[in-house]
Amino acid sequence: MIERRAMGGVQAEGRTLRGLAIPYDVETRINGGTESIRAGAVTASLAGRDILALVDHDAGKVLGRTRSGTLRLVEEARGVSFEIDLPDTTAARDVLALVERGDAGGMSFGFTTPKGGDEWRGTHRELRAIHLHEISVITSHPAYTSTTVEARIAAAASLDMLRLRLETYR
Template sequence: MPKLDIERRAFSEVRAAGRRLEGYAATFAAVANIGAYQERVAAGAFRKALAGDVLALLDHDPGKVLGRTASGTLKLYEDTRGLAFVLDVADTQAGRDAIELVKRGDVGGMSFGFTVPKGGETWQGSVRTLRKVDLREISIVSAWPAYPDTELALRARQHDADAERRRRALILAEVRTWA
């Protein structure tokens, strides 16, 4: 399977009730400043992705699975406000950590990881509108719901033409973080 350049976006609404977390992983019409451009998610952008298997993670870490749509522990739906979720959190260390951080108000917010299929975005000047996304995961973000500079700097309008350059830059940026 080819390596995908998964993008991430963050929002800040999540609530806890017992072992259940709920809130919004994304909101429509909100404009995010993504470095050199602005971005918004159009209503319906997640519609096709809702039929797939989507993970709920802690801090985008695939080693900290909190639930998933395939097992029924994560439910996702679009409403007029955005991409809403209901998550029955696993009784694991990561799950207990997530619930405690939400209850205390210490989480940075929610985020989602995605790729954009061909034709899934439109541009108007420096504003990117996501019209269709392949949703991979939603995450509870325990620190700041911000995107690493390396990912921000590597987004481009010409997805296919710049994919290899972004892949190489991501590898170099990852090596620098470990140096």
């Protein structure tokens, strides 16, 4: 069963969404307990796997994918950051408008946990290894409040960039 956690970018002809999709070592409340993702939990999953960027976990609203290079995921000390080259689709234009207005809720990700990939201590679950399937820009509230989304838009007549940064909230 694919699990989902809510969390936070876009570049196609000057449009780029970027931010933090998966924060490492941040505790959050999930289903009556707490959860955190250990640094490096996604490392193996990023190697050679085709990961999608979606809107609200909807496979019918693809924003990008790693196989085509329109989604780029980078593992950093703080977690997994992303950059998405947005297509010229209704879904992508809608997401960009929501991010620009500050209405997007943040980012989320869909994953499965391999056997031995998590450890429970009471009601706290630590994810040590996950198989990442997708990241999603979401319109509701994120589970991990430390994710971010930024929209960068190149003006048609100039190279000046408008930069909006959203800090997600609880």
